[in-house]
Amino acid sequence: MKSITSRDNAFYKELKALATSSQARRKAGQSLLDGVHLCQSWLDLRGAPLHCVVSDGALGNPEVAAIVAECEAVHAPVTALPDALFGAVSQVENGVNIVFVVESPKPSRPAGLIESAVLLDGVQDPGNVGSILRSAAASGIKQVYCSPGTAFCWSPKVLRAAMGAHFVLDIFENVELAPLVREAKVPVLATSGYASEQLYSLDLRAPVAWVLGHEGQGVSNALLEIATHRVAVPHAGKVESLNVAACAAVCFFEQLRQQQRSGN
Incomplete structure (x- = not known):
C-alpha cells in the first residue's frame, strides 16, 4: 500500500x-x-x-x-x-x-433493438437516471440507451442512485434515438401522461423497448410519433403525472409480472 x-x-x-x-x-x-x-x-x-x-x-x-x-x-x-x-x-x-x-465500461453496440431495453430521452436529473437504471437491472432489462441530453450515467450522483446497477447493464450514451426506434425489431412503447392506451391493457410478455422522457417535457413529439405505442400509467387523484423514475418502475415491473406469470 x-x-x-x-x-x-x-x-x-x-x-x-x-x-x-x-x-x-x-x-x-x-x-x-x-x-x-x-x-x-x-x-x-x-x-x-x-x-x-x-x-x-x-x-x-x-x-x-x-x-x-x-x-x-x-x-x-x-x-x-x-x-x-x-x-x-x-x-x-x-x-x-x-x-x-x-x-467506465464501453460495451459493443448491438445491431439495433432486438430485446427489452430502455431509451432515455433527455432525462436530466441524476437521481432519476440512477433510479431508472436500478429498476431496469432489477427487472431483468439489460440495455439502456441515452440521448445526448440525458444526464451522464457515470457521474457520482447517478452511480450512487443506481446502487451497482451499472455493473450488470450495457449502457450506451450520446445515442440518437430516432433511428434506433425506426429500425427496432421489438415494439417501442413511449410513455406519455396524455396517451389513450393504458399500461395494463398491453401484452408485455415478449420483449419491448421503453422510451422515457424529460422530467418536464416528457418524450419528444418526434419519438412519440414513431413509437409503436404511446402508453399512459393510470393513477388516481389530482396529481398530473408520475415522476419519470416512478413511471419507469411501474412499467418495468408490470412487464416482469406478465413474463413471470406466463413462464417466460
Missing part, C-alpha cells in the same frame, strides 16, 4: 478532477465509485479496479479492510490518504472513506 500526503501529488490532482469534473471523467474514460457498497459490487461483478483509494481513518473499518485485502490479492494498486485530503475526493457526507478508480 502506498501513501500520499501532499495536495500537489499528480495522482491526487487526478483524483480530485475525477471527483468534481464530468469533463475530466469523460476525457479519461474513468469513473469514481464511492463507498463500500459500490466498491464491493464492482469487485464481485467486474473484478479488480484500476486503483483503490482509502483514507487512513477508514483502514480500521472491517469492510474496508476486507476490500483492500481483495484488491491486494488481485494486484490492484491501493493508496492511502490522510482524512483531510480524502474529503476532496469523496462527495458522500459521513460516508466510509473508500473509492475505486475504474474504467
Whole structure:
C-alpha cells in the first residue's frame, strides 16, 4: 500500500478532477465509485479496479479492510490518504472513506433493438437516471440507451442512485434515438401522461423497448410519433403525472409480472 500526503501529488490532482469534473471523467474514460457498497459490487461483478483509494481513518473499518485485502490479492494498486485530503475526493457526507478508480465500461453496440431495453430521452436529473437504471437491472432489462441530453450515467450522483446497477447493464450514451426506434425489431412503447392506451391493457410478455422522457417535457413529439405505442400509467387523484423514475418502475415491473406469470 502506498501513501500520499501532499495536495500537489499528480495522482491526487487526478483524483480530485475525477471527483468534481464530468469533463475530466469523460476525457479519461474513468469513473469514481464511492463507498463500500459500490466498491464491493464492482469487485464481485467486474473484478479488480484500476486503483483503490482509502483514507487512513477508514483502514480500521472491517469492510474496508476486507476490500483492500481483495484488491491486494488481485494486484490492484491501493493508496492511502490522510482524512483531510480524502474529503476532496469523496462527495458522500459521513460516508466510509473508500473509492475505486475504474474504467467506465464501453460495451459493443448491438445491431439495433432486438430485446427489452430502455431509451432515455433527455432525462436530466441524476437521481432519476440512477433510479431508472436500478429498476431496469432489477427487472431483468439489460440495455439502456441515452440521448445526448440525458444526464451522464457515470457521474457520482447517478452511480450512487443506481446502487451497482451499472455493473450488470450495457449502457450506451450520446445515442440518437430516432433511428434506433425506426429500425427496432421489438415494439417501442413511449410513455406519455396524455396517451389513450393504458399500461395494463398491453401484452408485455415478449420483449419491448421503453422510451422515457424529460422530467418536464416528457418524450419528444418526434419519438412519440414513431413509437409503436404511446402508453399512459393510470393513477388516481389530482396529481398530473408520475415522476419519470416512478413511471419507469411501474412499467418495468408490470412487464416482469406478465413474463413471470406466463413462464417466460
